[in-house]
Amino acid sequence: MDLISIALGGLAAGMVLFIVSVGLSVTMGLMGFVNLAHGGFAMLGGYVIVLAMSRWGVPFLPALAIGFAAIAASSVVFERLLYAPLYRASELDQVLFTIGLVFVMIAAVTLGVGPETQTVVLPEWLRGQTDLGFIRYRTYSLALIVTGTALVIGLWLGFERTRIGARIRAAVDNRRMAESLGVDVGRLFTITFAFGSGLAAVGGGLGAEILGLDPQYPLRYLVYFLIVVAVGGMGRVTGVFFAALLIGVLDFLLKIQFPKGGTMFIYALTLVLLLWRPQGLFGRRSG
């Protein structure tokens, strides 16, 4: 494989990582809540999308919208009923709760749908290859890159140019100060939690082609999502974006070049990066 194809494949994988992880970064930055169940929402979303397409014949794009809406709505219920009582608990209780939630999600999907891997049937216009002039590449990967780029621009504008974005940034930087200025951080959290879970759901569906989709998904990719958040810096949209692309491209490249032990390099890199900048590449030191 030549370098451009590797770069494109890695970028596509990185975009999926970004779409799934960005919500986790913002919610962790806002509340400091250790949400290990985030990948579970991505998996549930992926299943909603795949089943909507295969069982009810919904087309691809509306299925993505259904996945987003279903997971965003149900995550609000989860957040209000189950997460909220634990905001003031120690991070260990939060870890216990979210791992328990992952177990329940895994069991629910195994019982309800089955343990086998689900496949996404892409619509006609996303199959095959596209000629970019200098290279022909898989249309779907290119579509992922375009989608991810559009999303990060949209999120960046939302964070930098809207009132709610300003509130989120303020609360991430200094929650107490933001609260004393009248920002309702609790409600802000509910909104970002729902939106982030919805995005994760879309990421689960879009990424099923690359990451696969089966009940063990949330545990298998947990480490990747956490690495992306830790390297990017909590509560940093652009940080998560670049971290996801970095990890995605490196992972793709290493798996091709060194099929054995390629992941070792990712861990070593994360170790070095976090020792060099404990707050993440793009995070700010908290006061």
Added chain:
Amino acid sequence: MSRPELAAARALAGRHRVKWWEVLPWVAGIAVFFLLPGYLAFGTQLLIVILFALSLDLVMGYAGIVTLGHAAFFGAGAYTVGMLAQHAGWNEPLSGLVAAALVAGAIGLASGYVLLRTQGLTLLMLTLCTMALLEESANMGHAYTGGFDGMPGLQFLPILGLFPFDLLYYRSQYLYVLVVLFVCFVLVRVLVYSPFGQSLTGIRENVLRMHAVGAPVRARLVIVYTISAAIAGVAGALFTHANAYVNLATFGLDRAAGVLIIVILGGYGRLYGAFVGAIAYMVLEHALAKAYPTAWQLGVGLMLIAVALYARNGLIGLGDALRRRVQAWSGR
């Protein structure tokens, strides 16, 4: 002093004393040997997990170091014993335990010295990455570690030259592991009630204040991390001894997250939380996996959620709360 103050002072001064009920776990451990001979294989695994959980409780419950990479030391100890037996012909079990403790302790010292400057998510990820690096090294170093398949069929000399390992009935393994667990438990118990242990609790509760009173915070954390790593290494060595094999499953996120769950479930920062958590988790998992092989995680997950939401400080905390309620009710 007024009466409540006196009572509080007496409770503080006497809390290191051995209470009558602290005999019960060991009586139960010996009773299992005689009454449930069919469960000794499971019992041996359970005791090993208790020892591993105890080592994690020392750093997490007492010193407040949250780590997702504690299986690094378990695996290091397990592989030390396995590689010595396979390549160096060092089959003597007790000296193997010492070697495992030394190797795991050295890794704990080196990694703790570098990593313990950080905290929160960063520390979580750093410990996780350290463990993953060791796991990948064990996977890659095929010539020394057996790679993905590990090292099956290891041979060990009889314990103290008297008790051979019986892989069919697990009798000597069970007693061997029980004795090692007891020795390590006594060590940890002495440690947490010592001034050193008290300063760890201080660091957990308020690290700024401990800095302010001049406590050498980082040195204490590195020391307790090293001790804990050595104990985890002993647990790993026992795993290799009892099973006569070692493979990559001794490292890995599953084991590290599992032991973390066990400590939180039982109640962290309490010596017996490791016992209660390990028994509750492993017995439930064992029973559910037998009854519902596809969906055992449902029951375990629901238990974890319920404990996290309604029983702060784990199952032991739940017991404490019940006792207090009964006392308040009977005192009225």
